[in-house]
Structures are given as structure tokens and as C-alpha cells.
Amino acid sequence: MPTIGVVDTTFARFNMGKAAIDEIQQNMSAKIIRRTVPGVKDLPVAAKKLIEEEGCEIVMALGMPGSKEQDKICAHEASTGIIQAQLMTNTHIIEVFVHEDEARDENELVFLMDQRSREHALNVVKMLSRPEKMIKEAGTGQRQGFEDVGPARM
């Protein structure tokens, strides 16, 4: 049984970790270790610790960058840290960010945060247990949250 790490934030306006865990549990048997940190910049080290200290084979890092300029800078720094943690540990950390201003209103924000968390959880399930399914989806214009855009046509 694989061990999956899930780390989310208190800054986010929706319980992304709960949605991701619910989706994983509906689709595979796994040991799930969850952590919650204040904000996105705290995700990289939390994910690295889940890999190195708890033996997680893959980690989901979920967060919500706010709509202000300093939030966007913060999100970029967090992303860079997450990539660095992946390279340091040779392990996938699936970044699941929903930018607050992607949504038109609070209803859409909740929908998007739930849906993106769940769809990336399904990606994690596929990456761990059915990598051939990911290969089948190569180039198909998948999007997590909003509708898939589909493949480009000539």
C-alpha cells in the first residue's frame, strides 16, 4: 500500500486537503499522511519532510495564492521551492494551486478549489497505480478544475 502525503494551508479559503483525501480514498487504498501549514511558502519543507521523514512516495501540495501582487510573488517563490524539493528528493510533489482571482465569485472559487483538488488527487492515483492511463491521456488537453480544453486540431 503506497504512502501519500497531503499538505495544505490555513490561508486557503477552502479545505483542499479534505477534498483531496476524500478523492484518494474513494479510488485507492493508501496510507495518507496529512499536514497543514500556514501558507504556500511553508509547503516545500512540509512536503520534503513528508518524503524524507515519513516515507511518502508522492505528495500533494495544495494552496491558494491570494489576488494581491505580493501574493503572486509569494506563490512564485513557493512554486520554486516546491520544484527544488522535488529535485532534492527525486520525488513528485504535485502542486495544486488555485489563484483566488481565477474565480468570478465565491461560489466559483469553492467549486474550483474542490474540483482541482479532486482532479489532481485522481492524477496522483493514476501516477501511482495506473501510469499507463496517464500515457493514454497525453496531449488530450486535460485541465484540473475548469473544463478540459481537448487536443488541438488541424
Ligand SMILES: Cc1nc2c(=O)[nH]c(=O)nc-2n(C[C@H](O)[C@H](O)[C@H](O)CO)c1C
Ligand atoms: C503575502 C502572502 N500571501 C500568501 C498567499 O497568497 N497565499 C498563501 O498561502 N500564503 C501567503 N502568505 C503566507 C506565506 O506563504 C507563509 O505562510 C508565511 O510567510 C509564513 O512562513 C503571504 C505572506
